[in-house]
Structure formats: structure tokens, C-alpha cells
Amino acid sequence: MKIEDFVQRIRFKSIQPGNPVELPVFEETTNYKIPNLHNVKLEISNTTLPERDGHLKQILYELCLIPRMSTFAIGSIINQAVYLMQKEHAYVNVGVWHGFTLLSGMVNNSNKICIGIDNFSEFYAPQAQFLTRFNQYKSSCHFFYELGYEEYFKKIHQGLIGVYMYDGSHSYENQLRGLQLAEPFFSNNCLIIVDDANWAEPRQATFDFINNSSYEYQIVLDKQTASTMNPTFWNGLIILQREG
Numbered sequence: 232m233k234i235e236d237f238v239q240r241i242r243f244k245s246i247q248p249g250n251p252v253e254l255p256v257f258e259e260t261t262n263y264k265i266p267n268l269h270n271v272k273l274e275i276s277n278t279t280l281p282e283r284d285g286h287l288k289q290i291l292y293e294l295c296l297i298p299r300m301s302t303f304a305i306g307s308i309i310n311q312a313v314y315l316m317q318k319e320h321a322y323v324n325v326g327v328w329h330g331f332t333l334l335s336g337m338v339n340n341s342n343k344i345c346i347g348i349d350n351f352s353e354f355y356a357p358q359a360q361f362l363t364r365f366n367q368y369k370s371s372c373h374f375f376y377e378l379g380y381e382e383y384f385k386k387i388h389q390g391l392i393g394v395y396m397y398d399g400s401h402s403y404e405n406q407l408r409g410l411q412l413a414e415p416f417f418s419n420n421c422l423i424i425v426d427d428a429n430w431a432e433p434r435q436a437t438f439d440f441i442n443n444s445s446y447e448y449q450i451v452l453d454k455q456t457a458s459t460m461n462p463t464f465w466n467g468l469i470i471l472q473r474e475g
């Protein structure tokens with residue numbers, strides 16, 4: 232199944248993107264240290280994947296227990312996209328925080344190039360916790376750069392990107408720049424994941440990016456959610472695919 236079909240065929244059982252349900256997966260009072268197991272299990276069992284459902288539930292469960300600003304469904308899309316990605320292409324994730332979206336691409340994909348970038352400028356800067364986890368999961372194809380994304384794309388990146396997730400600051404300027412600086416490296420059919428797409432600024436920046444680009448992009452998914460910590464597509468999700 233192609234990745235665009237996988238994305239479009241994800242279903243949810245009882246809690247839907249349009250339900251105004253906040254399902255925190257961490258106890259905020261403990262500075263995000265203790266996972267809320269009940270909510271994590273509910274979130275995973277609420278999600279039905281069109282392929283590799285049992286397998287992805289098994290390999291991503293442990294990652295769902297780390298602090299994250301994302302969902303099992305989004306982690307599954309990332310893992311499946313990297314699994315299907317050509318070996319010479321790379322998955323690039325700007326904004327790793329505790330690691331969920333980067334490690335979701337890395338797990339069981341040891342032969343695929345996965346690159347994380349974060350300058351740890353936000354949300355308690357958990358670089359020590361991230362690095363411990365990254366070192367535990369990484370293969371020789373997995374890399375991390377503690378840098379701002381602008382410097383990374385201007386000075387370091389080489390090679391084609393097959394899957395891209397920009398999850399750094401979602402101000403209009405940063406979201407647009409995070410897409411535009413990466414675009415010269417996008418492969419044909421590159422999959423681009425934009426989360427927090429309920430908010431006006433990343434949404435507008437994404438559509439302005441498409442409209443001002445010389446390439447064509449297909450909108451594979453554009454789902455807004457009725458809450459920010461929604462256990463389906465979090466705070467809204469847009470997925471694009473470059474066409475040729």
C-alpha cells in the first residue's frame with residue numbers, strides 16, 4: 232500500500248478528530264515524568280491502521296511512554312513512511328524534544344537514514360534525556376545535530392529527503408522558513424508532515440509555501456481536531472506530497 236493510501240485509511244474507533252477530548256499522556260504536575268498509562272492504552276486501542284496494525288502497536292508502544300507532543304497515529308505514519316522510503320533518501324525531523332517523532336522513524340528502520348535537529352531552545356530543554364534515548368535506539372544510519380535548523384540546512388545537510396517533519400517553532404515565519412530551507416533537498420514524492428495545523432500561523436505558512444513554490448504538492452491529509460491534545464491527530468495535521 233502506498234504511503235498516501237496508508238495515511239488516508241487510518242480510522243479511529245470511539246474518539247474522533249472532531250471530538251473535543253483532551254487526553255494527556257503525561258502527568259503535567261510531575262513535569263512530564265510519569266506517563267498516564269490508561270490514556271496511552273486508550274489512544275492506541277482507539278486507532279486502527281490499514282496495514283501492520285499489530286506490528287506498529289507493538290514496536291511503538293515503548294515510545295508512546297516517553298514525553299511527547301504527538302500521537303500514536305502520527306508516529307505510525309512516520310514509521311510507515313520511513314519503512315517505505317528509498318534507502319538512499321533521508322527522514323529529517325526538525326524539533327525532536329524528548330525524541331518521539333525522530334525515534335518513531337528510527338525504530339525497526341535501522342537501515343534507513345534518519346536525522347534529528349534541535350537546538351533545545353524550548354520546553355525545559357531535555358537534551359540529556361533525549362540523548363540517552365537516541366543512543367539506545369540508534370544505528371549507524373541515524374544522526375542527531377544539536378543546532379538551529381537554519382544553520383543545519385545552510386551548512387550541513389546533503390542528499391535527498393524522502394520524509395520531512397518540521398516540528399520546531401510554529402510561528403508563521405519559522406514554519407515557512409522550515410519548509411523553504413528544506414525544499415531544495417526534497418525528493419520527488421517526498422512526504423512532508425506539518426503538525427499543530429489547527430493553529431492559523433502554521434496553516435497559513437504551509438499553504439503559502441505551496442502557493443509560492445515552483446513544485447506541485449498534493450494535499451494527502453488535512454485534518455483539524457477539536458482539541459489540542461487530541462489522541463487522533465493531536466493539534467491538527469497536514470500531510471503533503473511533492474509531485475515530481
Ligand SMILES: C[S@@+](CC[C@H](N)C(=O)[O-])C[C@H]1O[C@@H](n2cnc3c(N)ncnc32)[C@H](O)[C@@H]1O
Nearest residue numbers: 299300326328331332350351352353379380399
Ligand atoms: C514541539 S517540540 C517537538 C516535539 C517532538 N517532535 C515530539 O515528538 O514530541 C519543539 C522542539 O523544537 C525545538 N526548536 C525550536 N526552535 C528551533 C530551531 N530554530 N531549530 C531547531 N529546533 C528548534 C525546541 O527546542 C523543541 O524541542
